[in-house]
């Protein structure tokens with residue numbers, strides 16, 4: 001991975017993290033809204049209950065993704081990013097784009113299977 005590629009990757013990850021952070025905030029607000037009992041009938045309450053479950057599920061997913069991105073950014077800081085932990089060679093950029101949390105190169109992944 002060249003330093004330009006790395007630079008672009010950091011920007012990409014930081015943007016993604018920003019997006020996730022605002023999405024998490026949004027989802028937290030949505031899943032916390034309590035519907036006033038007196039104002040809604042039973043069906044509406046059930047619907048909003050279902051919505052909240054969906055929000056919570058998306059929230060968990062977004063938080064997991066954020067955790068992965070944060071750990072990848074930490075690895076970039078420590079200089080271990082993009083290097084295979086098994087053979088010490090560069091990890092393919094295309095693989096990192098799809099799975100930035102990859103710690104092994106394609107060859108080592110194949111061997112592990």
Ligand SMILES: [Zn+2]
Nearest residue numbers: 084087105108
């Ligand atoms: Zn390797």
